[in-house]
Amino acid sequence: MANVPLLELDRLSKSFRREHTESLILEEISLKVADGDFVAIVGPSGVGKSTLLRLMAGLTQPTKGRVLFEGRELRGVNGDSALVFQSFALFPWLTVEQNVRLGLEARGIDPSAAKSRVAYYLDKVGLDGHEEAYPRELSGGMKQRVGLARALAVEPKLLLMDEPFSALDALTSVSLREELLEIWSDSSLPVNTVVLVTHLIEEAVELADRVVVIAGSPGRVRDDLRIELPRPRQKNSAAFNEIVDRVFSLIV
């Protein structure tokens, strides 16, 4: 099993039908994500990044090619993955605690186990003290922590994040990126593999082990760079800027 990647996209293509024409969005995407990897997918808006993430989650099916999870072809929703969205997607009529717990009961976890699990993950994302708050009482950063706790609480093997910090102000996103790295590197947590979609190159280079560049129309893998910079990464260093420039040149 050691050589089987956690996730593999095998010559995957996706097209959408618009009125009477098929338009090809992604073409021949092949990609392997190993257990423990932090992969960032970057590319211009509209290139198909969100679609790619939905394919990994099994929320939409490929037109051609296959998605393999732990070596098995994925048919239907990927129950070992959890998604975090840019828009938070919280239920406004539920408290923080209830929003995180909801997903668990849907997965058949009994109420008392769910309760302690929710408390555990609220603590992990720094939301202790916010249990009884409603989403409208929270800042964007706090809402996104709820989204993250909800994803973590299902204890997925793969955490999928779609532009999770794009709706936040600069300082809030600085904090949340750091917290995400802390969670990713916390070996006591079940999830240690992350695929994060972003259009911010600096964010990708700061966070990921690998940056996969999707570009063109239809979108193809333009490059797949391993980021060897030691952590914590010095955002203003020459080595950092060099990689950012290189990725930038691949996109434009």
Added chain:
Amino acid sequence: MFAEPLPTVGITEILGLLKVLDDAGSRADVYRLAQQLQLDTAALLPVLRGAEMLSFVHTPGGDVVLQPLGKQVVDADMNTKKAIVKEQMEKLPLVRFFMEFLSNHPEKAVEKSEILEELAILIPSADPEELYGTLLKWGRYGEIFGFSYDTGRFFLNTRGRRRRPTSPGPSESGAPSGSASPGIEPPESSNP
């Protein structure tokens, strides 16, 4: 009683500022920092003010300088960050006032409107709703105060048991009995 108003800013942004400062070598020019963050200087001011009230930075001249405690926060894990913020908040006169105010109530909770009235008396120059909003945000982060929309009451967080860990290891949450302490024990995994 003299109490300074809390600036209208969240703790998350303050922590972000500390990280940015640390990356910039502990010191930055406020104007340039605002430019770098693509923020209006006026929007950065409450963040600086908040960080300074908590003793995480100093702002000599037009600069902002990370203080040793601020650096400690940057390097700390999440729960230690929270514990330090809580410690610092508990030194603020306004926070102390409401901690005491609520402790004197048998239920450790009052209607939100009572807090607004107190705020209007304590700091007549500030908008009480805005100040209340920040007091609650900071209070929730530091696990000092909370508010239940369902009861309409602002309360003292008596679960508040977080202490800065003295030794490395999982942050303790002081519930003494082993079995019923949901904050510390890893839940059983349901993954087969």
